[in-house]
Amino acid sequence: MAAARRMVVVGGDAAGMSAASQARRLRSPDELEIVAFERGDFTSYSACGIPYWVGGSVNARDDLVARTPEKHRERGIDLRMRTEVTQIDVDGSRVRTRDLTEDGGGEEWTGFDELVVATGAKPLRPPLPGIDAPGVHAVQTLEDGQALLDALGGVEDSRKESRQAVVVGAGYIGVEMAESLTVRGYEVTVLDQAEQPMTTLDPDMGALVHDAMCGMGMEVVTGAAVTAVETDGHGRARAVTAGGTSYPADVVVLGLGVAPETSLAREAGLPVGGSGGLLTDLAMRVRGHENIWAGGDCVEVLDLVSGLTRHVALGTHANKHGQVIGANIGGGYATFPGVVGTAVSKVCDLEIARTGLLEAQAREVGLQFVTVTADSTGRAGYLPGAETMRVKMLAERGTGRLLGTQIVGRTGAGKRVDIAAVALTTGLTVEQMIYLDLGYAPPFSPVWDPVLVAARKAAAAVQEERRR
Template identity: 60%
Template sequence: MRMIVIGGDAAGMSAASQARRRLGRDELEILAFERGDFTSYSACGIPYWVGSLVDGPDELIARDPATFRKDGIDVRTGHEVTGIDLGARTVTVRNSDRTFTEGFDLLMYAAGAQPVRPPWADNPASGIFGMQTLGDGAALNAWLSSFEGGGRGGGGEGRDAVVIGGGYIGVEMAEALVRRGLRVTLVERSGQPMSTVDPDMGALVADAVRGLGIELRTGVTVQALETSDDRVRAVVTDDGTIPADVVVLGLGVRPNTALADAAGIPLGVTGGLATDLRQRVTGPDGVVDGVWAAGDCTEVTHLVSGKTMHVPLGTHANKQGRVAGINIGGGYATFPGVIGTAVTKICDLEVARTGLSSREAEAAGFRFVTATIESTNRAGYFPGAVPMTVKVLAEKDTGLLLGAQIVGRAEAAKRIDAFAVAVWNRMTVTEMTALDLGYAPPFAPVWDPVLIAARKVADKI
């Protein structure tokens, strides 16, 4: 049999690797097409590369094409799949030299996501960057280095950068550009950065962003990009015009499923591919024979709200790809869904969430209560103790833990994992108050912030 993989990043190559582990080369031929130049890399690390915190791109690559080829996976970079014919079981592929077709028995669709680009963002002028691939990171780094090296009028100092979009990537990129010596303005259409957390927690994030010297403009809509001499010069908004020598777009992503849609492969309600628990593509008529999908091109089930969502994260892509590869190889594995766990860092401020936010809980129809507490990461008398804020949501009648959010300094964000395990296992906040968490003054107060928050919301039930 032959399996063709569309997409050479986390999901596609995890699937290929797992299938190869279970089926020998004479049982399954694996051919993977990647339109970019890299395989299996950490896109989440790009802001830290741009901010000169890590070297790249080699440091961000988990496995290169040569390694996969040694394992019997024929990876071809610089090859874009442009068409799928399910009836003929072929794909059309284009590279720099030619266009050709290849046949398949099994198809692994792992084309990832594509950036959201409003009409005003489709501008060919230089100095405008997305932040989706290692190639995007390399292009921005080259541009910034030309400032620092004296090109285009001098170093980064005194240059203006505008980051559009205040989500995870936008906030991280704004910090990275500050580190590179630019004046940075962060523009967000909603009323707060990091809209995945509640407004009171988002206000803490906003304070941290402004504390870095970033000009934060919320509730502002971008209308156009001003350019001249083939370069970006300014960002036009409904709240005025902002000078810009460089613009970074962080407007989110959507599933990259146009190729699947054109081939007649059914899409789900979010525009992503719908799959069953084993990552087989499904539609109104059931499983699509021989077609699997994983990663940012798929939609997932939120296990708390029950809603179908598009949640593009490398953690999910790796897990889904692994599940698909195990099943393709004759084993059995499932991917049940997600609970919305995510963390990030703005300078020394850590932000984390899991489960549902208040807005999401309301949309799902829950009656719930919340409690917000202030605590510290260590015993108050121990050196290095710093504050953190923890917010917990619980169902009003049952006490079922619905979600949690944490904003704090050192050692704050990873405390969300205790909440994530509790949400995953449908624990009540009363049950959480008895958790046997580790204690010693260098690591936690005698009452860990997790336990304090659970107890406070349990008192409201």
């Protein structure tokens, strides 16, 4: 009997363990040995759920864990925790690892027939004075979330009359953490250097988020570039300086986004793109390497609207990448076609969603377009609780092809973006969208769904441009 091939996985979260699990479904241990290395204490968990754990909506850390190391091992995967991969030797088809446990056994080499790089992303932490001081928290892993909760407990135990938190950055992580801290009773200041919060929206839509956050009691300071974290006599963070103003803080949370964690891959000479993510083909195979694969937050993916590659850090994509990789290593066939850039979030009761291109992104790739905004309600206006949402839509001038949609509103607003995501994926025009057969009943939608109201308005704008 031929010796089993060996699949080595670097990273034990969504992409890596999805790849391992899928490959194991297709190949027995006699055919395929699977060894996975994870430098942390947890596997297969929801990083997206950490703000809700911090805010108290999720009761316990373990609720965020989809599959424990023990469960993976029961499925025939040799999962080695607290083990860091320190080097990838491409020519020698091996990886060097270091045991991080207290009684660790040093470093060793492990050979591979197939290598999966699933090293994820790292929080952005600019090189500013005091940025690494105790009391400054990035929130990327369960360990990060636990450290923040421990710190918040310490602040609460001090029985201060007021508790102040500063969140640096107003992207998805920033606004979600601002909500969590507000729920916990903190006076929250959000600092962002952009014109409006949520730069994943156009500024006019971000302004709606700004107004709503202020209405929830948060102080939102835009156009404010942070220059330093001030520390006290014990070296602990006590304030954040931005625009010449000092904002007091018992705790500082960084929400500046993430970058692909590709330092290992770069050192090994693997190809990376403009945003620093690994470049793969549609099968998630690293370009130029037959037996090296990559997926999750460490890769760049094809944007189906712009035609360019981009870095999109989302657990949904990471799991799909893993499924594709595992299928291909396991002897099947699968591809990952690309993304349209769909994302949804919330801050308190305000729902925020986008898909496709923003105005600046459309201009950057040379597209000509029309934009419209439409206000509508999420249910029939005559029913109690009918609240207004705003839908912004971009359509290509001439063809009418949908290019992007943004939605800001309350109950029922966020997931409506999925209508536009499907339209973008299938290449629908705004004229075609008007006649989509969407579900209707007064508690769920007006006769004309808010997305279709925007599509009608966009179609009219496209037709007007054609007549000129």
